[in-house]
Amino acid sequence: MAPGKRGRISAAITVVCAICAVGVLAIPGGALAAPAPDPGPSGPPASVTVPDPVADAAPATNAELETVRKQLDELYHDAAVATDAYNAAEELAEQQSTEIVGLAKRIVAGQEKLAELKERAGAAARAQYRMGGLPPEAQLMLSNDPRQFLDGAGRILQGERATDKTIADLQQTQDDLELYAKDAAAGWDRLEANRKAKDRAKKQVEKRISAARELESQLAEEEKERLAALERRAAARAQSAWVDTGILDGLSGTATAEGKKAVAYATAQLGKPYEWGAEGPATFDCSGLTSQAWAAAGTPIPRTSQEQWRQLTKVDPADMRPGDLIIYNSDASHVAMYVGDGTMVHSPRPGRTVTLAGAGSMPILGVVRPGA
Structure with missing residues (x-):
């Protein structure tokens, strides 16, 4: 093929083929796949000779434009797959952020409850200290009014039960806070991993769209019109076959x-x-x-x-x-x-x-x- 515009289109297609050979982010089974290795620095591979830009500018043939059309379809398809990966990561990040906010609210509420329970437990301990820690038999012998003692003993029993419940609640709240903290830490790790996956998907989208635009930029306006006509004919053939x-x-x-x-x-x-x-x-x-x-x-x-x-x-x-x-x-x-x-x-x-x-x-x- 003569150099010039046709040569530049051919070289652009060769570069696009090299880009398309690189894997694209996908979501098999809803998971974000790892990115394919970068194909290397931008520009044509070492084996491609860059044509003389001032040489013959013969218009591209229909066969060449059909090759361009198929390459554009492949690039935009790959961009669409990577876009789906990006959108999935974006949606997941929103869900993860909401979960972390919910855990943070639980942690704050748990800390407040823990402070209240500690205060109640401390009050119970101080009350027991004021009673001198004497067993009920000794308190009865020292009491001038057995009825008053029995009434007080009932209140003490209720207080002990309340203290036991306070201690149990205190332990449960501490356990809950530890669980919330672990869940929040794991949530942050997942959010960070998902952010990286989203960044990889973004790069894939931009790389494919950039390659497609570079390929299209090699075409003259008349060639772009012929390419658009080829796209319309291909779509019409597919539609006709479907209707048939x-x-x-x-x-x-x-x-x-x-x-x-x-x-x-x-x-x-x-x-x-x-x-x-x-x-x-x-x-x-x-x-x-x-x-x-x-x-x-x-x-x-x-x-x-x-x-x-x-x-x-x-x-x-x-x-x-x-x-x-x-x-x-x-x-x-x-x-x-x-x-x-x-x-x-x-x-x-x-x-x-x-x-x-x-x-x-x-x-x-x-x-x-x-x-x-």
């Missing part, structure tokens, strides 16, 4: 009142930009849009597409109705909301906005129904 299965012929389910509210919320966001990790109101990622739509309908659902797939009720795509969530890709890395007539609304990827698209324009993993 006859799936729409059997779809007759109507949305519930909550489903209508969720659809209304999602479609009201049309045109708003995609932003990874965002839940609105100005920007959204894919699962941020669906989770906020159902929250607006009064039904909270998990934050990430992977957890939406794992936790929500699965339904046969042939029984799909507006408001249901369509999960895409074998790793559940993308989610959209079905709005009817073979159409879904979703927040696609960086550089795009919330939009309507064919529900079958991407590989469907399955369908889930909130509130089922």
Whole structure:
């Protein structure tokens, strides 16, 4: 291939391939995986010869643009997986922080109770000291009024029982405080580990998006238009193949009142930009849009597409109705909301906005129904 623009595109694809060969953060079974090793310093591998930037600038061929399209799909897919990992870590961090705050409140309350119990125990000890510690028989012999003694003995017995309970409460409170302290320390350790996992996921997202933007920057405006046309044709082919299965012929389910509210919320966001990790109101990622739509309908659902797939009720795509969530890709890395007539609304990827698209324009993993 001649050097120049076509050569630069080829070199960019080679670099992207090297980046894509590096593992991406995933959440197998809900756990945050360790990051893959960094591929090394930025820039093309040593084996790649950087072309002359002033040489021939022949436009990229359709075959080259198709390669670019597939590489962009892979990069944005990897970014979506890492975004799910980031969102999961963010959600978990919020839960862990809430738990730590709750433990801190228990510790404060326990310390106050402990101080009160110590004061009561001290008062009981001082009262016993004032009585001289004499056994009841000796106190009876020294008493001028046996009736008064018996009344006093009853009060002493009650006091002893109260003291015993105070001591038991004191021990239990001390045990509780030790447990709370251990739980809080463990919570801080988990929170710190989760913060590191979130930072790793963030770096993965940014690395993939940066590589995709670098690849796109190598294209002239005319090539970008042709690339967009290739993307539309690929989506149209996938949608046509999905419709040709006859799936729409059997779809007759109507949305519930909550489903209508969720659809209304999602479609009201049309045109708003995609932003990874965002839940609105100005920007959204894919699962941020669906989770906020159902929250607006009064039904909270998990934050990430992977957890939406794992936790929500699965339904046969042939029984799909507006408001249901369509999960895409074998790793559940993308989610959209079905709005009817073979159409879904979703927040696609960086550089795009919330939009309507064919529900079958991407590989469907399955369908889930909130509130089922």
